[in-house]
Amino acid sequence: MKRRMCAAFILMWVSTGWCAAAAAQDADGEGREKLPIDIEAARLEYVKEQLIGSGDVVIRHDAMTLKADYASFHPETGVVYARGNVEFTRGDLLWQGEEIRYNLKEKTGDFGRFSMEAGKYHITAGGSERVSERELLLRDVMFTPCEGTPPTISVHAREARLIDRHLIKVRHGTFRVRNMPVMYLPYLKRDLEGGVYNFSAGESGDWGPYALNTFTYNPHSNVVAKTHADAYARRGLGFGQDLRWGRERGEGNLSLYYINDSEPQDDDHATEEYLNESKRYRIHLRHLERLSDYEYAAARLDYWSDPDVVDDFFDDEFRSHSRPENYLAYSWSGRAHTLGARVDAQLNDFEDRVERLPEIALDLYRRPVTDLPLVYRSETEGAYLARRYPGGLRTPVPDDYHSWRLDSAHFLESPQKLYGFLNVIPRAGYRATVYSDTAGGDGDIRHLGELGVLSSFKAYKVLSERERFYGDGLRHLAEPYADYVWRPTPNLRPGDLDLPQDADIYEFDHIDELDEAHDLRFGIRNKLQTRRNGRVEDVLDVDFGTVYRIEPETGEEDYDTLFFHAEFDPVERIHLESDFEYDWYTHEYSPFNARAELMTTDDSRLDMEYRYRENEHDLFEAELNLFPNETWSLGLVTRYDRDEEEWDENGITVRRRFDCVGLGMGYRRSQHDHQIFAYFWVLEFGDTSPRLGI
Structure with missing residues (x-):
């Protein structure tokens, strides 16, 4: 039977030493430092002031666990010696070897030859010594993320230090491929829990020969960091730092990059001011925070040295975000309304931007009007708006303009279902838009009324109940719709976006573009639906229609263009x-x-x-x-x-x-x-x- 000395008995033994020692100590009036440990072994005995265990020995002390075939413990000095299939665990550090000598009081020791796992790396050493509670000295060390023997890639050194179980420091090491030295490393510092080095090299017509170096690591459990050090033969040295973070309710990223460009490129659009500027940089910040189930905040910042820095050095990014964006936004959604605020600013003088400093919007959802068969909804927003045209370009641009604007639209609707299937929603609305400045120079109010009717119905037919390659069963859904709208001529009318002097009001967005209308928009939406993995999904979704102008303006045709949109998912x-x-x-x-x-x-x-x-x-x-x-x-x-x-x-x-x-x-x-x-x-x-x- 395996014998076990319980922690309380061992604690008493360790703190008193032996009976004679205890008596002498009591006479001196001095107490000893207690070491709360727990020892298990198949055989456990006390010999010459040492506790000796053999066979499946397990020693526990604080966050440390030591397993071995044989172990001895000296209560006076606090030294543990173990040999045979030794396994030493402290926190997330796992060390394996054949022999260890460790001082529990000083938390130092000689580990001898060993192997261990740290993060995603394997470490082996010919000798080791714990020089402090936080630091382990390794000799003839090798660490690698690979499993094979020899590993495909590895780092070797005569000496290294492992700090806090995850940070390794190497001096005078070598990087090896299949055990063949390929690079001398005078100094290397690596976080074994999240660091990885990526390297790409090549030759480019714009860059010349180049080498891009990226080191990825985790400074925090919720943060991934990338450090860039790039060398371009024709362009110079570039340095960057990326951070990406995320947690349950929020996520975002920060990207910084700078290069002293020796050959700025001419894209036939920038002025000499940009072409002669060698100090090029890109700052990008984005964050989304879900403050609650009903509200969120978002921010984005793009600050570029010139219009082409992203195109020149981050082509893939440029294809998805060719223009800088800078905004702060907040939104709160309740059961009856949505409240939002937004700030847009032109931080880059080469961009075309409508600034909102700020914009506040309140939308009231449809709600019944007492006992009448009516519902009411409204949209209200107030903003200081400024149209900023780009500077530093070769082509002339119009002058900037700005205005305070308060816009409020109110609608009454009367939803009805006729003949049991036809949805008909008549509506009447009024919109008032107040401008502090107009194209004429003074403030004014635009009045705009609207009458309309929206009608639609849905028809279904089951085409198949059998399971096919596209899913389980097939259903056709058809939804014809028509939307009639009449808006009389407003007292203030918009003009051409780039020629505001021809308009009564300045144009900033779709609100200012509203004008008289007498149209009928109609179309039909068709869907083919099936069941996949227990959910109803669309196999085919097609929407097409057009607008009939009942009273076309001069130069307009009776019909607007045919619009068409389709999505087809025959299989997953x-x-x-x-x-x-x-x-x-x-x-x-x-x-x-x-x-x-x-x-x-x-x-x-x-x-x-x-x-x-x-x-x-x-x-x-x-x-x-x-x-x-x-x-x-x-x-x-x-x-x-x-x-x-x-x-x-x-x-x-x-x-x-x-x-x-x-x-x-x-x-x-x-x-x-x-x-x-x-x-x-x-x-x-x-x-x-x-x-x-x-």
Whole structure:
């Protein structure tokens, strides 16, 4: 039977030593420091002032647990000696070896040869010594995120220090690939709980030869940080710091980047003021906070040194956010109303912006009016608005303008259902808009009335109750609708957005663009629905219609364009989408957009998109990512400009996964640049694609 000395008995033994020692100590009037420990072993005995255990020994003290085949403990000195399958645990630190000598009082010791796990890394050492409670001295040390022998990548050093169980400091180390030294490391400091180094290098027409270095780490459990140190042969040195944070109710990110650019690029739009400025930077901040179930706050800041810094160095980011945005927003939604506030500012003088300093809006939801068959709703907002045109551009721009504006719209509606299926909602409304400044120079009030009727109905038909490839059963839903609106001519009318002198009022947004109207908007929405995974989902959703102008203005046709939007999901991993407007009279489609997403069970993915707008762009692009989880994977990207009748971009990336690291190589070419690149990443930390600048 395994014997166990309970913690209380051992504590008494340790604190008194032996009976004779206890008597002598009592005579001296001195007490000893107590060490509350718990010892278990198959055999436990006290020999020559030492407690000796053998067979499945377990020693516990504070946050430390030590397991071994044999162990001895000296109560006087507090020294524990253990050998044979030793396992030492303290917090999240796990150490394994054959022999250890550890002082419980001083929390120091000699660990000998060992191996341990720290974060996502494996550490082995020929010798070790705990020099303090926080620090472990390692000799002939090797650490790696890999499992193999020898590991694919590793760091070796004669001596290293492990601090607080996760921070390792190495001097005069070597970085090895398959045990072959490839880089000398005079000094290395690494957080083993979250740090990873990513490297990409290549050659670009705009950058020349370059090397991009990124170190990713976790300064806090809810924060991921990336430090960038980049070298461009033609452009200079660039440095950046990214932070991304998230918790239950809030998330955001901060990105900083600076480069002393030796060759700023001319994009044919910026003035000499920007072209001659070598100090280029980008500051980006975004945060979303859900303050409660009913309210949230959001903020975004983009501060750029010039209009092209993101395009030059962060091409992928530029495609999704080509313009800087700067705002603060707050929204609170109750059962009866929504209250919101927003501030928009022009922080970059090269951007075209409507400033809102601030804007406050209150929307009242539909609510019954006493016992009458009426509901009431309203929309009210007040703002100081300023239209800021960009400065520093070669083309002339209009003068800025500004005004206080208070807009309030009120509607009465009478929802009815006729014949048991037809929804009819007559409405009457009035909108008053107060301006402190108008195009005429003085303040004024715009009065705008509105009458209208919205009607619609829904019809269903079950087409199939059988389970097919698209889902379980199939139902058709059709919803025709028509919306009649009449607005008489207001006393103040809008003009051309870029020629405010031709208007009665300044134009800032859609509120100022409201004018007389006598129209009928009608269309039909069709859906095919099925059941997938216990939920009703749309297989097909198509909405199309047009506007009939009952009283067209001079130069207008009777019918506006045909609008069309469709989404098609035949199976869970295929999504098709298209939208366009068709001109009945010129037979032109503008805009016309189409998108396709195809995914497979192994996470391979094909994305295709076509975008057309008359006199602006006519582009096709596609991106293919094959076998991302396999040993070999392939990425392809292409963009074709039909207006220019040439390929805007083509690229290929080949990736190879080894046991713990991945290697990628590729080539991308655009109209004005080309780039050859290679990068690697540690599989344990996920794939980190290179930042491309073409």
